[in-house]
Amino acid sequence: MRVTIERIEGINTKINSYTSVLEKDAISAAKKADEEIRSGKHCGPLHGIPISVKDILAARGSITSAASKILAGNLTDYDATAVERLRQAGAIIIGKNNCHEFAYGPTAEDSYYGPCRNPWNTELIAGGSSGGSASAVAACLCYGSLGTDTGGSGRIPSSYCGTVGLKPTYGRVSRFGVIPLSWNLDHVSPIARTVEDAAILLEATAGSDPKDVTCSEKPVPHYQDALSNDVKQVKAGILSEYFEGCVDRDVRKTVEAAVEVIKGLGVRAEEISILNIENSAPVANMLIACEATSNHEKWLRERREDYQPSVRTRLEVGYFYSANHYIKALRLREWFRREFARVFKRVDVLLSPTCPILPFKVGQETIPIRGVDTDPRPYIANFVRIHNLLGLPALSIPCGFSPGGLPIGLQIAGRLFDEETVLKLAYAYEQSQPWKDRLAAI
Amino acid sequence: MTKETLVRIIREAYDLEIPDERLKVISRIVTQTLEALDKISPVDLEALEPSSTR
16 A cells, blocks of 8 residues: 555656545555455455546545535545445555546546646646546556546546446446536446456445435446456447548547457458437537536525636536427437437447547547647547446447557447356457557656 | 527526537537437337336
């Protein structure tokens, strides 16, 4: 534990992944865990393991600020259910991770505590909103983290930092104690260095919770049992529109190569085209905008000057949609749900790049996209939001590096509550490749 | 409803002054989102109930 804390002290100034380190509590919990393990009371793979938590999840004895000035003094005296379950599994909460303010942005640039930075190149964004979680895992400042994922917030930074980010099915993990952004799309999202670690974190946190009415009562499988190299029975769909919509050529090439590796593992793959999928992200955006503005209405009246400017603007967008727009988005979600149900009769998983572009410099206003200087931020989440909209499990796994040495993520999505198949394929792919052994030189 | 009317309603209802510079950004985001939703076709929306629960 001390080694991890010393590493945080040495490296956090470069990447800004922690808003607070719970040193005293963590050391004392580590001593207790040592004694328990020595006396034969070992309670599983997370016992004594330092895990960090995104700063929008309540953790007893910590400030839960959502990376905002508005909650900068919010000392919490209770645990979010997911955090409580981690502690029950023996994990030690080592600190709280920086993120995009109120988890409302895909870059983790706009935080009261300053921007999160990418451990592979500290001039670049870590991706967001759970940027601190992914960068902390990638820089070995913890062994896993709990982030959240409302519109890609766990998978985007995982793709950019070279970690495994798993957004489970809606309702799989309780959201009690998580500062809400969008009731319909918020998910708790484990972020880890390997697929097996992600499976362990999911199993520890999943399951019904009377404190969250949206939480499912379905039994929780033993996800580690699903991890195997035998994926010959898996049928994969290659989401054509998301390969064609890939802005960065290196991203596309790398993910296409990963698909070939997956075929080589014996997976049967076919191209899948889903009508209108390129317009699914705006449907999700509208739902998030309306729900986020509603969640923040009080503070938008009373504390509007205390928001980060870009987050305030995003929140104000929600005022400009009508109830009719919101209902239209819900109807379109139902339509996409039926389309995906049709697709999932043919295939077990869907493959795509996680992000269409590579991370860019913190604060960079434009990058050239198809020859035109363009704000890259609206592009980042184009391939991930559909899975929030439909509540489907989706995971980002490192699948290679750009010529400039930046990690690239492959997204694997599955049927509702079929995290096992997603994890199984991700594990088989991971085992066949060297990517998990390559660490950021920071 | 014109954009000016909508802005006036929002200003009065929410006591919210949005400077022109931010209003431009908001307007762009809202317009692009609504255009994207309109592009989704052919979808018979009236045949679909909004999905509110899972």
